[in-house]
Amino acid sequence: MSPIISVSNLSKTYGSGFKALKGINLDIVKGEIFALLGPNGAGKTTLISIICGIANPSEGRITIGGHDIIADYRAARSMIGLVPQELHTDAFESVWATVSFSRGLFGKPKNAAHIEKVLRDLSLWDKKDDKIITLSGGMKRRVMIAKALSHEPQILFLDEPTAGVDVELRKGMWEVVRTLQASGVTIILTTHYIEEAEEMADRIGVINKGEIILIEDKATLMQKLGRKELTLQLQNKLEAIPDVLSAYNLELSDDGRTVTYDYDTKGDRTGITSLLNDLRNAGIRISDLDTKQSSLEDIFVSLVRAP
Amino acid sequence: MNYRAIRAIYLFEMARTWRTLLQSIVSPVVSTSLYFVVFGAAIGSRITEVEGVSYGTFIVPGLVMLSVLTQSISNASFGIYFPKFVGTIYEILSAPISYFEIVIGYVGAAATKSIILGLIILATAGLFVPLHIQHPAWMLTFLVLTAVTFSLFGFIIGIWADGFEKLQMIPMLVVTPLTFLGGSFYSVNMLPSGWRTITLLNPVVYLISGFRWSFYEIADVSVPLSLGMTVGFLVACMAIVGWIFRTGYRLKN
Numbered sequence: 001m002s003p004i005i006s007v008s009n010l011s012k013t014y015g016s017g018f019k020a021l022k023g024i025n026l027d028i029v030k031g032e033i034f035a036l037l038g039p040n041g042a043g044k045t046t047l048i049s050i051i052c053g054i055a056n057p058s059e060g061r062i063t064i065g066g067h068d069i070i071a072d073y074r075a076a077r078s079m080i081g082l083v084p085q086e087l088h089t090d091a092f093e094s095v096w097a098t099v100s101f102s103r104g105l106f107g108k109p110k111n112a113a114h115i116e117k118v119l120r121d122l123s124l125w126d127k128k129d130d131k132i133i134t135l136s137g138g139m140k141r142r143v144m145i146a147k148a149l150s151h152e153p154q155i156l157f158l159d160e161p162t163a164g165v166d167v168e169l170r171k172g173m174w175e176v177v178r179t180l181q182a183s184g185v186t187i188i189l190t191t192h193y194i195e196e197a198e199e200m201a202d203r204i205g206v207i208n209k210g211e212i213i214l215i216e217d218k219a220t221l222m223q224k225l226g227r228k229e230l231t232l233q234l235q236n237k238l239e240a241i242p243d244v245l246s247a248y249n250l251e252l253s254d255d256g257r258t259v260t261y262d263y264d265t266k267g268d269r270t271g272i273t274s275l276l277n278d279l280r281n282a283g284i285r286i287s288d289l290d291t292k293q294s295s296l297e298d299i300f301v302s303l304v305r306a307p
Numbered sequence: 308m309n310y311r312a313i314r315a316i317y318l319f320e321m322a323r324t325w326r327t328l329l330q331s332i333v334s335p336v337v338s339t340s341l342y343f344v345v346f347g348a349a350i351g352s353r354i355t356e357v358e359g360v361s362y363g364t365f366i367v368p369g370l371v372m373l374s375v376l377t378q379s380i381s382n383a384s385f386g387i388y389f390p391k392f393v394g395t396i397y398e399i400l401s402a403p404i405s406y407f408e409i410v411i412g413y414v415g416a417a418a419t420k421s422i423i424l425g426l427i428i429l430a431t432a433g434l435f436v437p438l439h440i441q442h443p444a445w446m447l448t449f450l451v452l453t454a455v456t457f458s459l460f461g462f463i464i465g466i467w468a469d470g471f472e473k474l475q476m477i478p479m480l481v482v483t484p485l486t487f488l489g490g491s492f493y494s495v496n497m498l499p500s501g502w503r504t505i506t507l508l509n510p511v512v513y514l515i516s517g518f519r520w521s522f523y524e525i526a527d528v529s530v531p532l533s534l535g536m537t538v539g540f541l542v543a544c545m546a547i548v549g550w551i552f553r554t555g556y557r558l559k560n
Contacts, residue, residue, distance in 0.1 A: 052397075054397055054400045056555045074403040074404075075403070077401060077403040078403045082397065084397050088394030088395045088398075089393075089395070090395055093322075101315050104311045104315030105315045105316070105398060105399070106312070106402055107312055107404075108311065147398065167315050203312075289318075
């Protein structure tokens, strides 16, 4: 299936000489929720800004539904709704007016029924005549989502949708995103909450220092997460792993005093009992043991810290 | 053309005008009335006729131009600067609209506002002095051309400015002096010849002269020259706006 968004070889160098993006390649599949993870300043917002037409690319090409974002910007941009990270709203407009304005801006004819539906879905209907300045931060965030949905986009970008949002509201936001996905909208969200990516995404991409360092199905990542590591401290130094233990794929540390064993917590058998049995039979004595789970957080941190 | 987008921007900007009616319309009318009281009635009564018209009548076109110039610039510069300042510009930039359409929306609204304002001031002037407009069609032509040109100029300032100080700087330090020295309150012919030559370097002279001609058929410079300079300035502003959008200057980098 051809991707709904295709980014190839995208680079961005700012006037100051700062390289915000370095040769990004990324395909987004229609209908998926894609989470883009990365630390602050990794280039998440720059990438979104370029795809949506807010910043100019320095190099590379992007197509949205097959439309080039520069040569065919009208068709490309019509498909996208953007909810930026910062709460950029007009202060003195009413909720209804600002959402209707967005629809007009995207060239769509008036449709009061659609705007009403969007406002109702986001629990904003009873605030429709209120000035935006009188709303709370969480409501303003929802107004921005309503603006993005006003023109019935096929793709929705959510840049840090739950930054600074309380737990209750965050759950509500996830609910909204799932409903949208069910209606066929493709969703790209950036976050630095790993929990959020785990909860929402079908696929996860990690970006750091302007480069995409990992793109993986969440399921595959979760499988990695299901793995645990058993570390055994030995009483006596071991020169080599005895042949009788070769089936366990043990790893011996350089000093010969630590053995590590990888196992799957989700498997029927972890193999721990038999390993300990076999170790005793081989005459290897253990002074201490420790188990550790690798989390998405660990994977993320190790990826991001790598030079 | 995305007409709906142009309409959305235009109506949004006009709504801002009605919301700030006091500041947008009432205050320029009040300040113009003050000019009439001071220059027209108090000082004007001691000045003899200028080229066959009473001084109070003579300054009407200049005063209208003064307001139209400054209001066009401030409307348009604020109109585009504010979304940049609060960040709502993201939506304009990400919408499926061309630069041309953005300019029509913003500049059209700013120009509309100053044309309405110019006509209101003209009507206000009619309360103080007898008005006679020889060439109403040319009067409107000069009014519209000037409003559009200076709204474009204001749009450029609004994009260039990265702070409120810069937003005010050009109108205060450049446009207002040029307007005052551009023959709003006097005929360029009243100046000594050295100053007269320098004054002819001031583009505003041509705007006011042409506009005044449409009222009284008196002009400091020839009418085609006035028209030519006005159109020339319009084209220059359009070229700069075109360059801004082509390069993304201060918008997309």
